[in-house]
Amino acid sequence: MSEWQQVxxxxxxxxxxxxxxxxxxxxxxTPSGIPFITIKNFHKGGGFNFSGFKKYIGKNHAxxxxxxxxxxxxxxxxxxxxxxxxxxxxxxxxxxxxxFSMDVTHLDVDKNKASPAFVCYRLLLDDAREHMKGASAxxxxxxxxxxxxxxxxxxxxxxxxxxxxxxxxxxxxTQIQKTEAxxxxxxxxxxxxxxxxxxxxxxxxxxxxxxxxxxxxLYKESPLGLIPREWACVAIGETATSxxxxxxxxxxxxxxxxxxxxxxxxxxxxxxxxLDVESISAxxxxxxxxxxxxxxxxxxxxxxxxxxxxCSWKGxxxxxxxxxxxxxxxxxxxxxxxxxxxxxxxxxGRRRIGRLATGTTSVAxxxxxxxxxxxxxxxxxxxxxxxxxxxxxxxxxxNALNDGLTSLQRLKVGLMDDLLTGRIRVTxxxxxxxxxxxx
Numbered sequence: 001m002s003e004w005q006q007v008x009x010x011x012x013x014x015x016x017x018x019x020x021x022x023x024x025x026x027x028x029x030t031p032s033g034i035p036f037i038t039i040k041n042f043h044k045g046g047g048f049n050f051s052g053f054k055k056y057i058g059k060n061h062a063x064x065x066x067x068x069x070x071x072x073x074x075x076x077x078x079x080x081x082x083x084x085x086x087x088x089x090x091x092x093x094x095x096x097x098x099x100f101s102m103d104v105t106h107l108d109v110d111k112n113k114a115s116p117a118f119v120c121y122r123l124l125l126d127d128a129r130e131h132m133k134g135a136s137a138x139x140x141x142x143x144x145x146x147x148x149x150x151x152x153x154x155x156x157x158x159x160x161x162x163x164x165x166x167x168x169x170x171x172x173x174t175q176i177q178k179t180e181a182x183x184x185x186x187x188x189x190x191x192x193x194x195x196x197x198x199x200x201x202x203x204x205x206x207x208x209x210x211x212x213x214x215x216x217x218l219y220k221e222s223p224l225g226l227i228p229r230e231w232a233c234v235a236i237g238e239t240a241t242s243x244x245x246x247x248x249x250x251x252x253x254x255x256x257x258x259x260x261x262x263x264x265x266x267x268x269x270x271x272x273x274x275l276d277v278e279s280i281s282a283x284x285x286x287x288x289x290x291x292x293x294x295x296x297x298x299x300x301x302x303x304x305x306x307x308x309x310x311c312s313w314k315g316x317x318x319x320x321x322x323x324x325x326x327x328x329x330x331x332x333x334x335x336x337x338x339x340x341x342x343x344x345x346x347x348x349g350r351r352r353i354g355r356l357a358t359g360t361t362s363v364a365x366x367x368x369x370x371x372x373x374x375x376x377x378x379x380x381x382x383x384x385x386x387x388x389x390x391x392x393x394x395x396x397x398x399n400a401l402n403d404g405l406t407s408l409q410r411l412k413v414g415l416m417d418d419l420l421t422g423r424i425r426v427t428x429x430x431x432x433x434x435x436x437x438x439x
Contacts, residue, residue: 004157004422010150012114013107017075017146018064018100025058033057034065037091037100039074044083046124047173048092056099065097066106071116073123075144076103077136085142086132086149088123090116105146114156117166122154122420155422164426165419172412179405183398190394194346201228201379202386223375231379234335237372242330245300246322247289252279261291261322263299263309270338270345270391272297272311280321289328291317294337296329298344298371304364308353312341327368335376339384342391343376 018037026036033055040052066072070091077085088107091098100106109116122128135148156162200209212219212226219226222233247260259277266272291313299309302325313320322328331337343349356371357364379387418424 003161004155006153006155007113008150008154009107009119009152012119012156013071013109013150015146015150016064016106016108018102018104018106019061020102021056021058025056026054027057028054030055030057034061034096035094035098037066037072037089037098037104039076039078039084039101039103042074042084042087042089044079046087046089047177048089050092053092061099065099066091067097068093069116071107071109071120072100072104073107073132073144073149074103075105075146075149077142077144078140082133082136082142085136086123086129086144088120090120105144113159115159115162115166117170118156118162118420121166121169121416122156123152125416125420128152128154157422161426168419168426169412169416172408172415176405176408176412179401179408183401183405186394186398186401190391190398191347193394194342194391195348197387197390198343198346198348198377199225199227201231201383202390206386222377224377227377228379230383231377233375234378235372236329236340236374236376237368239332239335239378240329240372241332242328243368244289244328246324246326246328247280247285248324249280249284250278251281251284253281253283257319258282258285259320261297261320261326263302263306263323263325266297266299266309266311266326268309268345268350270311270341272313274320277320285321289321291320291322291328292330293317294331296331296337296341296344297322298327298329298366299325300327300367301325301363301365303362304357304359307357307359307364308344308350308366310341310344310349310353312338314338327371334381335378336381336384336388338388339379340376342388 026038027033036054036056038052038054041049043049068091071088072091073086073088074084075086077083107116107119109119123132131152132144132149135152136142136144157165196208200211203209209215209218209228218228220229222231224233227233250260252258258280259274260280261272261274262278265274265277293313293315295313295317297311297313299307301307302309329337329340331340344353352374353366356366356374358367358370359365378384415424419426
């Protein structure tokens with residue numbers, strides 16, 4: 001570590017805030033203007049968010065531009081946990097210069113001393129994040145005190161070692177971004193598949209039925225619109241054999257292994273996460289409140305945009321129960337709970353569920369008297385299972401990629417902490433690079 005030098009941000013960077021602008025100065029999807037970076041381009045946890053990338057069409061931006069590869073930090077933040085304030089990004093590769101807003105500061109790195117990419121990654125470590133939060137103030141909107149921010153102390157190695165470290169982390173970032181893009185693509189494919197499966201179903205040959213436009217004789221009118229002739233429409237209340245609200249009890253003893261599913265564990269798209277589940281003593285759970293395969297879990301009370309989240313329980317649930325913001329439904333043998341959850345958790349079901357909610361702008365509820373009248377498509381039990389199997393197969397591919405993404409992200413976090421602090425040296429790689437570089 002003797003080659004590593006102690007510096008502060010202001011010793012290796014100069015700071016410049018971006019330009020003030022009005023809403024009329026910024027547009028999306030326009031061929032005119034110049035790319036414009038705002039705090040919407042900062043991902044929580046680091047990285048450039050292209051979904052918030054817009055164009056600046058106003059005037060007087062010449063003094064507020066950066067080039068691809070330049071370093072910027074966020075100097076305002078409206079997130080609840082101060083996830084963005086002081087966070088760093090690298091300006092992306094685009095043709096020409098990029099303007100940046102008053103919510104963003106350009107850190108003009110002295111390239112004789114430091115690599116912008118190395119400094120960017122270093123500012124994402126926990127000690128830097130805490131320093132930036134401590135250098136900010138405000139109630140609903142945080143503002144970064146640049147003088148305090150610039151005093152952040154850290155160590156830097158030689159320029160050559162900085163470049164090798166940044167290249168390693170860039171390689172990981174590229175792989176993470178490619179994996180994220182592939183997951184997003186497969187999610188879109190699954191969304192289309194889900195719509196087709198839940199409106200057209202699967203024929204006797206195991207294939208999607210032709211669409212109503214291709215074969216109108218295969219469909220009939222129903223309260224849900226056109227559905228296959230073999231299907232029926234049924235109200236949830238007509239086929240549910242039991243409806244039960246979960247436990248209001250809380251608390252676990254040292255021997256308690258029972259897990260409590262809460263509304264935060266449910267998500268749209270029939271997605272149920274058990275990675276972060278509260279424990280509860282089995283003695284506090286009433287008989288009959290444990291879960292079975294194909295139980296439907298319906299979130300009865302939440303914010304207006306989240307109420308009605310629906311998931312099905314898969315597999316053995318003898319060690320799992322659910323709380324009193326969740327209604328459990330069990331169905332007759334004619335209706336598969338996994339099929340129902342796929343329908344209700346998908347785009348079509350979500351729109352219909354949203355119309356059932358009542359309440360305020362902050363809290364909404366869906367009551368059984370309304371939910372029980374909601375009609376569902378009902379193929380034969382065999383066809384329902386075929387549809388569920390197709391959906392599960394699609395989701396397994398996405399789950400495998402998500403597992404790989406999680407591994408890459410963990411590897412990146414570990415490597416950042418090791419490489420950016422000098423705990424693990426890249427000297428062998430550096431020597432190899434120097435040996436293969438032509439004189």
